[in-house]
Amino acid sequence: MDRQEDDDCLHCKLRDVAMAHAKGMAPPVNLPEIASFFAEALADVIAVAPLNQQRRITNYAIEELHRFLRAKTEPAKIRKHS
């Protein structure tokens, strides 16, 4: 993905904000706190959905989290983002 595409990618924007936030933290960087910010933001997104869809979307998000984490920690796998 070239730089222009990165600029338009919501994932890349969120990652860049998180990394900038981490750089501004006094060491050691509190990764659980950053993960918690993402979890709360995800909850805000899911809360917009109708109540009867929230559990399904939450389960999907958790599956995606596991899938992306596997892809990023197992170098042989093809992945959507680096």
Ligand SMILES: [Zn+2]
């Ligand atoms: Zn991206």
